[in-house]
Amino acid sequence: MTEVFISELMRSLKSGRFTFTGELEPEKTTNLTRYVEAAKKIKDYVVACNVTDNPQSFAYISSLVASYIIQRDSGLETIYQITCRDRNRIAIFSDLLGAGALGIKNVLALTGDYTTLGDTPQAKPVFDLDSVQLIKMIRRIVDEGVDMNGKPIESPPKFFIGAGANPNANPIEPELIKFEKKVNAGADFFQTQVVFDIEKAKSFLKETSKYNVPVIIGIFPLKSYGVADYFDKNVPGVKVPKELMDALAKASEISDKNLRRLKYDEINLNYFSSFIKELKKTTSAAGCHIMSVGYEEIIPPLVEASR
């Protein structure tokens, strides 16, 4: 039987090609033009692009609607991120059917950051499901065409199902067991939390290669020292390496705006192209997820430099 590809992302990962994915974070707006334009710019360099679901618990435009519009207007396939923080299992199920109707092909199933980290800390945290349970729910929708209680869905949707993982986790053993749980629940691919330390990526890939599920390693090019500093202090569980921070801090002192921009780009291209080359050369990584939110212009030169 010939394999049916649910999405371009699935086709690319199954072919064994080193696959790049991008990420867009539409904010408090109803105008997605800027994100559609960004998607068009990176379209020839990434296979698909994540659209975030109220990241860090900031209340933004619906990720389902944004995933649909960006995919429709840019022609770049999206990866619809769905978290358990704001919706119970009824609402999530309903959104998944909606996503199917709108032609969304890929989903990334996440637990979601806690409510109090965001801009609406008074909100009721839902967390009716966790990420493992959500993956299992989507798997059943796709494979069996049924809801959580086994009731049939008329024209069930097909999704290529993604999961998150964190190679930085310390201790790592509980995270590895969770990875296994996600594989058993039915994850088709993984996209990891941002990794800066290549050794962490290597050992994580070594531990998880036995499951034969594609793992896309997350990286985060840092547009400026300010972004790096914010990232270092505010993104749960990730620290920017000191040498990178120092280089960016030094670049931030350049007074000429254009020269400063060039230096920032150079630092990023150097650091991350060697990182990606090393991934390609020595690991089983299926690809690289470039989370350059607000810095999409780095993706084309970075992908070129990593060839």
Added chain:
Amino acid sequence: MIITEQKSFEEILKMLEPFSKVFIIGCGTCSTVAQTGGEEQVKQMAEKLRGAGKEVVGAVVVETPCDARILRRDTRNLKDAIESSDAILCMTCGAGVQDIVEHIKKPSIPALNTKFLGIIEHIGEFYERCRACGECILYETGGICPIVRCPKGMLNGPCGGMYEGKCEVGGYKRDCAWILIYNRLKEIGMLDIYRAYRPPRDNSRLNVQPREVIWVKT
């Protein structure tokens, strides 16, 4: 133990504004231990209320105001004083206040905020340990409750917000419940339980409110 905190005196006075004669009921069990509604606190409250111009017509510390039988027993001889009051100030948990409301037809004012079911490490140091969720899974989690100790109530291991064994909520000061669970299960040789998939909870059984337990004779 039910852990309570006293409301600010300003808030209590504001609720008591329409009333001049006050009867105080304290709690001889949880609120005594938490030092929010025991003999000493009831006495202090009576003094403060008098200082604020209220007439305190009586006060009692009921052994367990949340037990209707004990509440009736301990207030039986105080009927006249209670009858002469305009309002009851309840230095009890929310269950106590509502039991008092059921039995004494007077406006009842809560003097405490009910916080949680917890343990007492030292006086003045209380930790929540049980959410009274109705379906105990402590056997599966090495005796550490993820419903109460993980802000997200995760059931299948730590989330991405765990850093060096600490939780993203509250700035990495508190232990990640799932790391505690992992370490504990490893220690007692029960890691197989940790690996098992844990399905979503059945909220149709857990969360139908309000909950009741009624023994049926067999």
